[in-house]
Amino acid sequence: MSGLRITTAAEGTTHRVVLTGELDHETAPELERTLARLPQAAGHRLVIDLSGLALCDSSGLTTFIVARERALAAGTGFELTAPPPPVSRMLRVTGLDRVLLARHPQDA
Amino acid sequence: MSVAGHQVEEPEDREASFSALLEDSMEDLYDNAPCGYLSTLLDGEIAKVNATLLTWLGYRREDLVGRRSFADLLSVGGKLYHETHYAPMLRMHGEARELALDLVTADGHRLPVLVTATVKKNQDGDPLLVRITVFDARERRAYERELLRARREAERERERLQRLTSTLQRTLLPAELPEVLGLEIAAHYHAASSDQVGGDFYDVFPLDADRWGFFLGDVCGKGPQAAVLTSLTRYTLRAAAVHDTDPVAVLSTLNSVLRQRHDPGAPRFCTVVFGLLQPDGDDFAVSLASGGHPPPLVIRADGEVDVLTTPGGQLVGALPDAHFVATSARLTPGDVLVLYTDGLTEARRADGLMLGEDEERLPALAAGFAGTGARAVVDSLAEVLTAWADEPSDDTAILALGPRPPEAR
Amino acid sequence: MDVWSRNHVTVTGPEGGRPLVFSHGFGCDQNMWRLVAPAFAADHRVVLFDHVGAGRSDLSAWDPERYSSLEGYAADVLEIMAELDLRDAVFVGHSVSAMIGVLASVADPSRFGGLVLVGPSPRYVDDGDYRGGFSAADIEELLDSLDSNYLGWSAAMAPAIMGVPERPELGQELTESFCRTDPAIARHFARVTFLSDNRDDLAAVTVPSLVLQCREDIIAAPAVGEFVHRRLRGSELVLLDATGHCPHLSAPEQTTAAIAEFLRRRSSS
Numbered sequence: 001m002s003g004l005r006i007t008t009a010a011e012g013t014t015h016r017v018v019l020t021g022e023l024d025h026e027t028a029p030e031l032e033r034t035l036a037r038l039p040q041a042a043g044h045r046l047v048i049d050l051s052g053l054a055l056c057d058s059s060g061l062t063t064f065i066v067a068r069e070r071a072l073a074a075g076t077g078f079e080l081t082a083p084p085p086p087v088s089r090m091l092r093v094t095g096l097d098r099v100l101l102a103r104h105p106q107d108a
Numbered sequence: 109m110s111v112a113g114h115q116v117e118e119p120e121d122r123e124a125s126f127s128a129l130l131e132d133s134m135e136d137l138y139d140n141a142p143c144g145y146l147s148t149l150l151d152g153e154i155a156k157v158n159a160t161l162l163t164w165l166g167y168r169r170e171d172l173v174g175r176r177s178f179a180d181l182l183s184v185g186g187k188l189y190h191e192t193h194y195a196p197m198l199r200m201h202g203e204a205r206e207l208a209l210d211l212v213t214a215d216g217h218r219l220p221v222l223v224t225a226t227v228k229k230n231q232d233g234d235p236l237l238v239r240i241t242v243f244d245a246r247e248r249r250a251y252e253r254e255l256l257r258a259r260r261e262a263e264r265e266r267e268r269l270q271r272l273t274s275t276l277q278r279t280l281l282p283a284e285l286p287e288v289l290g291l292e293i294a295a296h297y298h299a300a301s302s303d304q305v306g307g308d309f310y311d312v313f314p315l316d317a318d319r320w321g322f323f324l325g326d327v328c329g330k331g332p333q334a335a336v337l338t339s340l341t342r343y344t345l346r347a348a349a350v351h352d353t354d355p356v357a358v359l360s361t362l363n364s365v366l367r368q369r370h371d372p373g374a375p376r377f378c379t380v381v382f383g384l385l386q387p388d389g390d391d392f393a394v395s396l397a398s399g400g401h402p403p404p405l406v407i408r409a410d411g412e413v414d415v416l417t418t419p420g421g422q423l424v425g426a427l428p429d430a431h432f433v434a435t436s437a438r439l440t441p442g443d444v445l446v447l448y449t450d451g452l453t454e455a456r457r458a459d460g461l462m463l464g465e466d467e468e469r470l471p472a473l474a475a476g477f478a479g480t481g482a483r484a485v486v487d488s489l490a491e492v493l494t495a496w497a498d499e500p501s502d503d504t505a506i507l508a509l510g511p512r513p514p515e516a517r
Numbered sequence: 518m519d520v521w522s523r524n525h526v527t528v529t530g531p532e533g534g535r536p537l538v539f540s541h542g543f544g545c546d547q548n549m550w551r552l553v554a555p556a557f558a559a560d561h562r563v564v565l566f567d568h569v570g571a572g573r574s575d576l577s578a579w580d581p582e583r584y585s586s587l588e589g590y591a592a593d594v595l596e597i598m599a600e601l602d603l604r605d606a607v608f609v610g611h612s613v614s615a616m617i618g619v620l621a622s623v624a625d626p627s628r629f630g631g632l633v634l635v636g637p638s639p640r641y642v643d644d645g646d647y648r649g650g651f652s653a654a655d656i657e658e659l660l661d662s663l664d665s666n667y668l669g670w671s672a673a674m675a676p677a678i679m680g681v682p683e684r685p686e687l688g689q690e691l692t693e694s695f696c697r698t699d700p701a702i703a704r705h706f707a708r709v710t711f712l713s714d715n716r717d718d719l720a721a722v723t724v725p726s727l728v729l730q731c732r733e734d735i736i737a738a739p740a741v742g743e744f745v746h747r748r749l750r751g752s753e754l755v756l757l758d759a760t761g762h763c764p765h766l767s768a769p770e771q772t773t774a775a776i777a778e779f780l781r782r783r784s785s786s
Contacts, residue, residue, distance in 0.1 A: 057454075058328050062375055065426045069372045086465065094379060094400035095422030095431065151760045151767070179735065184651065185658025188711075189666065191736045191762040192544030192612075199766040200548060208665035220665075249665065256664055 003027065005052075006034050014045040020052030023060035031060075035067045042075030047102075051082035056090060064100055144221070144242030147228075150235055152177035152195075161242055166214035178240060183210040183218060194225075198238065202227045208245065208252075220249035270302045280338050282311050288320055290387060290517050292482040296490045296506040298451065306503030307334040307378075308449045309342055318387055321349045321358075324447040324507045325380030325401060325424075337376050340365065341424075345382060355382045355397035359424055359432040363399070366425030377425035381447050385509065388438075392511050394445060395436040399424035402450055402464075405471060407485060409442025411478040413471040444485045444510035446474065451504030452489065455497040463496045482510035520600045524566040524593060525573035528601065530558040535630070535784065536603040537561040540594065542612025542636075542762075543710045544703075546572025549611065552769035553776070561780075564606075566597055568614075570702030579702055587613070587713050591620035598628045605630035607780060611765065612636050612736070613710040615745075616718070623721045631783050632726040633776055636762050637745045638737040639715040647716070650738050656711045663704055719748035726752040727779040729772060733760040753779065 004027035005020040015038050023031060038046060046067070050056070064080065071078035079102040083091060091097040138145060144161030148154050154172045162169060165181065172181075179190050186209040197204040203226045211219045225240040277299060285293045299306040310324035323345050327337040341362060348361035359382055366376050381404055383396030396404065396416070400423030406414040418433035439445055453464025464470055477488045486508045493500055520526060527547065530537075537557050539550040547565040554563050567574040568590055583589040594617060598606060607630050610618035615637030622629040641649045642656065726749045730742030739756070746754040755775045759768035 058326075061423075062328055062377075065375050065377070066373060069375070073372070086462070089467070092419075093402055095420055096400070096426070098420070099422070099427060183658060183662075184655040185660070185662040187735050188651075188655070188659040189662040191734075192542070193666070195761055196545050196549060196763050196766055199763070200551075209662070252665065 004031065006031055008034065008038065013041075013043060014047060015039075016047045016049060018049040018052065022055040023053055023063070024055060024057045025059040028059035028063045032063050032066065035063070036070070040071060040074035040076045044074075045077040046071050046079075048080050049082055050080055050087055051084065053084060053087055056087045061090070061094065061096065064096070068100060143244075146172075146178070146240050146242070148178050148238045148240065150227075150238065152179050152238075154178060155237060164213070164219055164242075164244070165211060171214070178238075181211050183212055186210050194223075198225055198227060202229070202235070208249065211242070220245045222248070266303070273303060273305055276305050276335055280305065280309055280335060280342065282313075285312050286314060286320070288312075288385070290390070290512055290514075291385070291392060292508075292510045292512050294483040294486040294508045296486045296504070298490070298493070298500060298504040300451070300501055300503050301330075304331045305335040305338075306330065307338060308451065308503040308505035309338045310447070310505050310507045311342060311346070312507070312509070313346060315349055315353060315384070319353065320385040321346070321353070321382070322385060322447075322507065322509065323380055323382040324449065324505055325378050325399075326449040326451075326503075326505075327378040328376070333374075333376075337366075337378065341378055341380070345380070349382075349384075353384055354434075355384060355395060356432045356434050358382050359397050359399045360430075363424045363427075363430045363432075367428060375426055377423050379423045379450075390441050390511065390514050392439045392509075393436070394439060394509075395434060397421065397432045397434040399430065399432050402448065402453055404448075405446045405474050406437050406439065407444045407446060407474045407478050409440070409479050411475050413475045413478075415471055439509070439511050441511045441513040442479055444477075444480075444482050444508050446485060446489070447507045448489070449503065449505045451500060451502040452493055452506065454502060455493055455500050455504070457496055458498070463493070481512075482508035485510070520593070520596050523569060523575045523578045524597055525575075526564065526566045526597055526601075528562065528564050529555075530561050530563045532562065534560050534562040535780070536564060536598075536601070536606035537780075538564045538566075538594070538598070538603065538606050538608045540566070540608065540610040540614035540618060541568065541571065542610075542614050543706055546574075548572070549763070550609075550765060553765045553773050556773045557776070557780075562603075564597070564601065564603070568706075569593065570699055570706055576699055576702070579699070581705060584702075584705065584709065586709060587617050587620055587715065590614075590617045591624060594618070594621040595625055595628070598625075603628055607631040607633060607783065609633040609635065609776060610637075612638075612762065613706075613713075616713065616715045619715060619718050619722055622724050623718060626723050629724045631724055631779065632722065633729065633779060634726060634745065635729045635765060635772070636731060636734055636737040636742070637728060638741045639719055639745060639748075640713070641711045641736075642714075644714070647744075648738075648740060650735065650741065651711070653712075656708075659711065660704055660707055663700070663707055716744075716748065719745060720750070722749050725783060727775070728752055728754045729764060729775055730754060730756050731759045731761060731764050731768075732756060734762050736762040 003021050004023055007018045009016050068078045080100045081102050091100060139159040141158060141160055144164060146154055146157040146161055154176055157169060157172055179187050182190055194204050194207055205224050207223045209221055209223050211221055213219055222243045222245045223240060225238050227235045228237050228239055230236050281297060285295060293312055295310055307327040307330055312320060312322040315321050327334050327341060344362050344365045345358060348358045379399055379401040381396055381398045381401045383394055386393045398418040398421040400421055404416045416435050416437060418435050420431055421433040422430040424430060453470060455463045473492055477485045486506050489506050493504060539554050541547055541549045546567045550565060554565060557563050569578050606628055608618040615634035616639060618632050622632055638649060640647060641651050642653055643649050728742050728746045730739055746752050757764045757768055757771050759771060761767050765772045
């Protein structure tokens with residue numbers, strides 16, 4: 001059964017979202033709603049952990065782009081971490097790796 | 109045995125009280141059953157009929173028994189159905205169940221009914237007569253007719269939608285590819301859904317006397333919004349190339365245009381490869397830029413496959429200052445440049461494996477088609493796709509350009 | 518196209534026996550012949566088949582264009598005869614298949630030794646002085662009857678409402694029932710059957726023919742059987758003491774005897 005599990009945890013001003021399962025046109029709206037509800041403020045950070053993502057399609061990509069724009073507008077830091085190889089490849093092909101992936105993994 | 113402190117009657121007492129309460133006249137049970145009941149000879153002649161059915165139909169017993177056959181009670185359409193379906197089924201099966209028929213009453217009205225019939229046999233198994241129950245089905249039939257009407261309506265609407273979609277889809281793809289001297293051009297388009305306009309697009313068009321532009325891409329989303337975006341993208345690419353043929357400049361213009369009406373909640377972006385093609389002797393020089401699109405392949409005549417990567421090229425429309433990267437290639441006769449969308453590489457096999465999961469798979473497959481020409485490469489890749497995924501779930505576009513050998517021009 | 522699976526062709530009887538091809542009418546399949554056909558299998562090559570859309574035929578072979586007239590069905594008959602390389606075959610066609618046999622024998626008489634037409638009608642709808650027995654409105658009513666009865670197959674209904682044309686479950690549903698027919702195809706076949714006009718084709722038949730007519734038959738009345746008999750040159754007419762449209766089911770002995778007599782005279786002449 002396909003599906004996406006979303007868990008969120010706050011550590012101070014950092015919100016960590018862990019995704020497990022498949023992020024596609026069926027599950028992306030739920031992620032979008034979850035991310036839209038997270039408080040955003042200057043100095044906050046939003047970190048999305050992709051390590052459990054078995055699949056990510058263009059709807060998932062759209063969701064990340066929307067979330068990033070919203071975060072940037074609010075002054076919140078935004079980054080994706082630990083993409084599994086297929087997701088990593090997708091981010092690389094679309095050139096989004098440099099915008100969406102954490103540049104300094106040790107900070108994440 | 110007691111229930112809540114009350115003594116329950118002994119079984120014999122209960123039977124006696126039921127007997128007093130219920131009609132135990134078999135005749136009454138038959139005649140006034142809440143359904144119509146009749147018996148006919150094997151040829152359909154009515155031999156016995158209950159009062160309920162006579163009341164429904166407005167006939168007297170003597171009008172029917174020995175005078176009419178069951179089929180006589182049916183509407184003409186019902187008679188035809190009776191002869192072509194009901195009677196054969198009864199003969200072959202010994203029963204016919206839940207047939208929807210219309211009976212015609214004495215005053216000419218229609219009574220929709222459900223009919224079940226069984227053949228009564230003697231001890232030797234020879235058929236003797238037919239027993240038929242008739243249930244009033246007026247409300248059920250009205251409901252079913254409504255259901256049927258709704259189904260027809262839905263089917264018509266669906267056909268209309270599909271016609272509209274295919275018309276729209278055609279306007280988003282070139283009606284025909286141009287003739288370019290010395291170049292074989294072939295394309296394949298697979299729309300995953302006949303109800304929705306796909307998001308893949310491509311085109312090849314003349315820029316000036318000896319230069320051609322080409323592009324292939326994939327917009328985000330599906331349906332009407334994707335169609336609008338595809339249309340905008342196609343015209344922007346063609347117009348931008350008129351002003352400045354540099355592929356990176358063309359993609360930058362597209363990025364600006366897509367950002368102009370930027371809605372943060374609903375990003376409009378696409379991935380696309382835009383290229384220029386210029387004949388040079390028997391060869392063609394290709395320069396292209398990619399905006400976040402899977403890398404084109406050059407299948408060399410000798411079986412080598414070059415993957416035209418453009419590291420760092422970003423998808424178009426998603427970021428204010430997107431970065432695009434150019435590359436170039438020279439196509440000699442027998443080489444084929446192949447552009448494709450992720451519908452090909454992300455096609456999933458029954459076990460879930462993507463065709464492009466292993467990045468080496470597509471180039472390795474393509475190598476097998478070396479020297480066959482652009483049309484054959486496109487057809488072979490389309491076959492690869494359908495062999496990999498029975499019903500590809502995403503749209504797929506493939507465009508191939510290959511210089512013909514001089515002797516074949 | 519493999520005609521064996523397309524038409525679920527079954528062959529019994531000795532290889533060298535005279536070919537006897539049984540062709541079922543609208544509403545049923547080759548099972549209709551099971552009270553008659555076995556009687557001939559001892560000394561005839563008995564060929565049974567299902568028209569495309571009926572019985573165990575290959576539904577994927579159905580093509581609304583090919584089967585938009587009886588000629589398409591006649592072409593199937595000729596393809597079956599060619600596949601089996603039948604010569605001098607006697608074709609026994611019930612109801613609409615009688616006209617399918619007429620068309621096939623006119624198209625290629627070389628394969629036919631005779632035609633047995635069971636309850637034939639070249640035109641069901643009244644036309645001027647011709648009395649086929651039905652009005653166009655009656656035929657529409659039959660189509661409604663078909664719709665009403667196929668409604669019971671809710672498995673076929675629900676996906677159509679949801680706009681999913683594939684109906685894999687339908688096949689399973691149908692396997693259980695005798696006289697299996699795909700509802701959409703049945704409706705189409707009914708229209709083609711009951712609205713066709715083959716009166717002018719009868720005069721073109723050159724092979725010997727026998728008309729089997731029931732005493733009472735509301736679908737093909739005795740007057741229609743006589744019309745067919747008059748138009749078919751040199752045909753024989755046998756009036757069966759049977760009622761209904763399916764004498765091969767309601768009076769199989771008489772039907773068998775009449776066919777046997779026709780065969781006997783055809784082989785001795």
